[in-house]
Amino acid sequence: MSAATAAHPAAAPLPAARRCADCMNFDGAAHTLEAEIPGFAVMGSGYASVRADDGLCRLHARYLSGASRCESFARRAADSA
């Protein structure tokens, strides 16, 4: 089963400190999103409030909220220092 489809126990929330926004696999930089998502900047914006802190998860190949969590969390080097 791939990481993208692996089930997780929905009834047991993962630690709040392990937000995707702090994971090394997550990229929520506005300019990166505008560059990588075709058409994003045409009638939308990476810098908009509606985007909140969403970003791309390189591990699961998903676009998701920075507040998301998963069991593959790996803290970004700069944060864990």
Added chain:
Amino acid sequence: MTTLSATTTRPDAPPSFRRELFAKEDWWAVWIGLGLVVVAVLAFSGGSSLKWIAVAPQKWSSPGELGAQLATNAPRYVALFVLWLALFGIGVRSLGISLRQFAPAFVFVFLGSLLVYAIGVWDQSTRYNLEPPLVALLLGLLIANTVGVPAWLKSGLRVEFYVKTGIVLLGAGLPFTLILWAGPVAIVQAAIVSLVTFGTIYFVAVRLGLDRRLAATLGAGGAVCGVSGAIAVAGAVGAKKEDAPIAITLVILWAIVMIFVLPLVSKALALPTGVAGAWIGTSEFADAAGFAAAQTYGGYAGQPGIAGTAEASVQAFTLMKVIGRDVWIGVWALVLSILATTRWERTGVDSRVDGGEIWRRFPKFVIGFFIASAIVTLVARGYSYDQFKKVVTPDLVGPLQGLRTWAFTFCFLSIGLSTRLRDLAAAGAKPFYAFTSGVVVNLILGFILSTIVFADFWRGLGLPAP
């Protein structure tokens, strides 16, 4: 290696509110728009006005006449350019965009907008249907899809930044009492259409075998607020990386088609400007595209058979799109996020969110729109309707409307210049069918509600205060 934005580098906590005030484009639109409104009010109170700097080309019939006009007002245009460059420059710099790249690009955007503006006031423009939004869009599309847009120009094409700033300024021309009067109707009409359109797209997409997260992303793009709606819901439900680009492609293509179709059909049916604006607000997919369509139709005001003021078209659109649809994106995101985590197939990621999602995704520029409206309404409360038209409109509201038109023109030109069709993601047949089914339902339902059910209401927009 890419660097991460300030909003995502803090460990263990979401970005603070104070930090967001200077890290999001919406807030910068508020600061710029409200800053201009406050300066305009202070000038008005002191017996002065922003008229000098809110310069715009006037009607002309020969190139020589236009040239003389531009030469006479050259210092004013330079001052206007410097003002916009300073305001937007501070904003984009705070967002992390290079000012060195933005400044030369903005020179091009400003000069292109001046050209579009000038074409729009040519005395033969009506004869050739050269409405400024359409000219800006077509000119931009032509350049982007033929010779292409150089990389250095792209940082100046901030479509959303320009349109949000324009919307805040637009608030200054919309009495708060009118918002309170018309807002509930707009919300009811928009809610009906949004729910039915989302349901149609989602149902058809799922029936066609598409993933529920893609179905929801497509639905939000068609029913709520275009690209912003699609991207917000994609994030809230944890969609696949390729889902948002599919929805964005469909939103952009249909939005551009509707910029031309909605005003032309409305004109053929001789709809009053307020009614057409409401229909455009119900059936367009993105704010920027909708303003292009609504402003185009406003330009038809006064032509044979077209009742209502030019402003009524834009006002009805704003009430419907911004208040009726845009502000609810956080609620959509929250509800769909809950559904995704509790009812839909698991993805390996826990995307549960809390009620704070509604505020986090709230399009904050709308706050500026409301405040701008409240400020000007307060200033104008001591004036009779006639005095308002004679004094407040030319010296306070008029210059702000002029600045708003500039901001919208930057936006319209930027849409065309940044829409390179071959760069958009391939959408595929099934998403196209699902999205298009929603477009058809949306158009018909929006038309019935705007022109029959609530027709009297929208027709009355722009008339003296009810």
